[in-house]
Amino acid sequence: MKLLTSFFLIFHIQVWAQTTVKGVVQGPDGNPVPGANIYLQGTYEGTSSETDGSYVLQTELNGQHILVFQSMGYRSREIPVTLSGSSYDINVVLKEAIGEMNAVAISAGAMGASDEKKAVVLRPIDIVTVPGAMGDIAGAFQTLPGTAAVGNDGRLFVRGGDASETAIFIDGMKVGNAFGTTAANVPTRTRFNPNLFKGSFFSTGGYSVEYGHALSSALSLSTSDIPLRNQGDISLMSVGGGFTQTLVGEKNSITATSNYFDLSPYQALVRQNFDWERAPSGWDAEVAAKQRWGKSGMIKAYLRKESSGMQIWQPSPGVQERGALIRLQNNYTFAQSTFKQAFSKEWDLYGGISYSRNVDKLGLDQQDVHHINQVGHVKVVGVKGLSDSFSLKSGLEHYLFSLRQNFISERLQGKLIDHHSNFFTEADYYISKQWIFRGGLRSGYSSQAGQAWLDPRASLAYRFGHQGQLSLAAGKFSQSPEPEFRILQPQLQNSQSNHLIVNYLLDKNGITFRAEAFYKNYYKLLTFRGQPFFYTHIGQDGEGQARGFDFFYRDRKTFKNTDFWITYSFIDSRRKFAGYSEKVQPGFAPRHNGSVVIKHFVNMLRSQLSASFIINDGYPYTDPNHPGEMNAKTRGFQDLSLSWSYLVKPSLIIHLASNNVLGRENIFGYQFAAEKNASGKYENIPVGLQAPRFLFLGIFLTLSKDKSANQLNNL
Template identity: 55%
Template sequence: MKIRLTLFASFVFLQGAVFAQTVISGKVLDEKNLPLPGVNVFIKGSFDGTSSDENGEFNFESAESGTQLLVISMMGFKTQEQALELNGESIKIPVITLKEEFSELNTVTISAGAIEASDEKKSVILRPLDIVTTPSAMGDIVGAFQTLPGTSTVGNDGRLFVRGGDASEVGIFIDGMRVGNAYGTTAGNVPTRTRFNPNLFKGTFFSTGGYSAEYGQALSSALALNTKDLAKRSQGDLSIMSVGGGYSHTLANDQRSLTVSGNIFDLKPYQALIKQDFDWERAPYGIDLEVAAQQKTAKGGLWKVLARTETGGMKLWQPQPGIESRGILVDLTNSYSYAQTNWRRAYENGWSLFGGFSYSHNKDLYNLDGLNLERKNNLSHAKFTATYDFSDRIAAKNGLEYFRNDYQETLTEPGFSRSFGENQVYLFTEWDWFLSRKFVLRTGLRSGVSSLASEEWLDPRASLAYKISENGTFSFAAGRFHQLPLENLRVLNPDLKNTQSEHLIANYLLQKEGITFRAEAFYKSYDHLVRYDGIPQNPQNIRNEGEGFAQGFDLFFRDRKSLKNTDYWITYSFVDSKRSYQQYETQVQPDFAPKHNFSVVVKHFVPTLKSQLGMSWSFNDGLTYTDPNFPGEMNSKTVSYQNLSLSWSYLPRPNLIIHAAVTNVTGHENIFGYQYALTPNEQGQFESIPQGQGAPRFLFLGIFLTLSKDKNANQLNNL
């Protein structure tokens, strides 16, 4: 009996030891020493745990024994783990402080001067598809950006004008590499387009000022285009259009992809059907070939190659004021090539590296009433950047860039030639400081040196954003920017120095489901602008003496929620700009900077018709010009510019799209200025010719067919 009692007592003792409970307690605070309720506290690999109460305190029991890991976690904060020795005795954990975790999903984004179009970022204003389906753009990237805040529509130019700056003040980059001569060469008063197919790009970053220290040689804006990574599938794309056609073929697998595209356009058949106001001797024509390749490299790297070559031209008579003949015959032929390669890789230790090289070659042949002129421009760009994430709160990007620019002008028959060659070197550094999930600061510094100008410069830049509510953010940006003058002026005076601008921007952005509202005010100063005596065709005494300013505000509203199957955005920009530049002796409103700019874009999808209907309307209050029959400079103004465009996209099958569009539906007579005779007539008056549109409106019809195995791919991005 005694033995049985002893065995029973031993069994009970052992059972109690095995199932002994350890009581674990403690308290969790945030970085401001405030209690954190709802924190998950548990033993890793078990069901033992609890959540902290309103005072941040927790208390629970665990039957585990030995060395265990205590996990403390909460969404938006860094998870912590502590090793504990559980032996049945109560454990009081010292106060635990959880630090905020910063990521793109929960931190504020700087939006001052920045407009992103991407499928990957949360703070974008537009998507890539939004850009290329804007009716007035006719598939041109820049045409779509002309409906966004900060831009001005100059209908007889086609390039991008931003906040009182001319088109040369906008730098265009592909995958971070500078593109030389990004627009097609054209004759005076004939609008141009960007050279590259919108289908190449997965997203764009458009800055209206105060942009990153990574970008330079642009006084007003940086337009950064990012090419697609690996293609998703192998497919062929056939395009048949009223102005030409093309074919693109893609081969793709999990490791690499290759796309080869060719296009031809010729407006001669179109212009034979549609009455033209221009006196064409030969309508614009061209052909291009493009290759884009992507290859995954070892350990997560990505290598890209992009190459493009094209040739084209036009021939037209340009009437002259006071002369009854057809005027001057302008015969233009252009050849262009662009190639780049780049590599990038992110490492597990926090480093990300990027290296790239690009080369642009442009050659223009002009015959101006028998005078032969040849212009060549070559631009080489090498770039290396290294980004390091010290933590989720501090990141730094450092970079080195080298540019080689060669420019030449030749009068072929006399054999007269002038040229220059130049080396430029840049260093930049930029730091992001995430002070909290509501407050981020970015500081940057960019330095440069020019061998031709014998000049060195330093540009500090800074921007910040503070989240004032769940959906609202205030941003500010400031910085200094330099840009060397245009090549055709530097070749006349190689000693020309940089022009300079300083930006100050304040921005408010409200984004919630389906709704975006953006308001931004800005001020820009200009110094050392180029001035000269005489006329633009024959400038004399070229020097850096000009100055000026631009100030104003932008409003942008987009609504994808209120109206079923309807998406629309409204933009208004006010720009007050004055500058002394070129031949002007006083500060004048430039002829490319209308004060009031307004646009509306509406897209409505009709499911029963398998169609998307589009409408865009653009307005500005007119462009300034100088009428020599009256005293003063920039003493006159054109009537308002208006353009109502409509589009219709019909998808009878997933892989087939029929797209039609028409610009200036109302036939508004847009005048962009006047060309005056150099000398007065017998009555003492300077005769003039209005500079207007090539035709009252432009019509487009295209059929886009995609050939792929699943038969669901299409060319929406090409519209």
């Protein structure tokens, strides 16, 4: 369980002194530039120009800042401003440009979440204010097209792919074991606090050659830069509490956080169906440091340590006793350091090093297993603008994958060490203001498998006169099997997939519409028999396809003080993989998936009322009482979640949220007995949410000389 310190919104109350900046944005021909993005650099204070090019920006910030003007097809303008509570008129003329990424951009498969980019689908604050997500990053992304809500798991399942096929990166560096370790049918969460991040790049396929070791999807999270001010943040919640202290210098900052959670008191008050011997509890601590380097460089360092545990009795079909006792103790360490430096003559260099170590001590009934998984990643990337219309990106990276398993009772040990070396290069060519082509090649070599590979990828985009754009992406993607299989069979080769995506995107005047069709085929998928730690008959004769389409519509304009989005996804996925002997629809891939998120700002009450609703048509499963595999399906999944956020005063926020408020009994499948009963039937128990709903209450207090400061500063 991660601290849920980022559920909230920026409330619109005018009780502090404001600076007003207004003016008109024009093109070189004197015509107005509507929809231009205008913001204060390093903050999320911004606005957009109207149809006549006029804009008004009001802010409570003060001091020296940079005002940035951006619009598709034009060069950016940066103007220094001094904010002091007065009113300023600043008129701007933008020059045309075709060589910048804010002209036509590749959008096939990509969903950005940053106010620094056009074609924004979700802003950073949106990621942490979806009621049903309960502050979990992956939970928020489950309201986006292409994803499936698998409530008894909690990880990201994208377009018919398994959760292990989605890779997560922080500032471009690989994160090993990004989700917390848990027991079967107890949903997990991402480990990282959403307050760390200023934006994200979520790709459902067709992503850049910079991202590898991911068969279906990539999620890249960008950490925030230097905070605005010194402050301390206190969090008191129904599941625990924490404290964060931020110290800011002229060119550097350091933030330290410590948190503790224990679900025992909550579950003593709110009845659960879990049979806990010891409810989940744990602590985490993290330190994030940032240092500006020269005129245009930045160095970031981050360290996180956490420890958690649980003991749970898991029932078995046809067995009257409590079942098997699962004991779990997890210790996790993640550390990384990254740098970014812009040089003269259109030359940028960035990269870093990351390391994760995940230690699981598992007690599986009478069997004790120690599981130590380590991932290391080193990367250096250079980007060179060779002209206004052509840029080249090239990089080198090296991965270390290490796994050690100790079976304590049998005194057995297994060990895996694998090194991956990769080189990638990618070019962007602006054919005109309407056309851009991206082509790239990613190569790799595995020391353990003795395998080399090449993955070509290409994208093409065209921007229409009405500001909509059409994109096409295609490419090859590779990923080595999970270490627990390679430790048993070291010579396993990469699984591979091919992606083809067609996308249309329109982002204009507060309304975003996105439609996408896709086709993916998979080969060399892993097949096996047996249970975790005891796999047999491991092979790579699996294959499959996934095809479908999805829609996304977001409206921030039609209804006053209301922001909402609607998604629908159709996913037709069939795979021969894991323990299946033929191509089947996976249990984690419902065909029809939809979601609605609504947020309404009530200025008079200083509150935000939010609702999210997720629905699908059910999960396939195998009923051994009938012939065939995946021969049955559960009833449809539905989850209505609500939240209320109240700004008591600028530095104090109260948040109340509940998921599944209707108490619907959502079933994700059934667990069947290994043998028939006296009636000749295989008995079963449902696999579902053991907690009908989860209630969250949080009180968040900020201590700072600036009495308007709160925990929304970095969102």
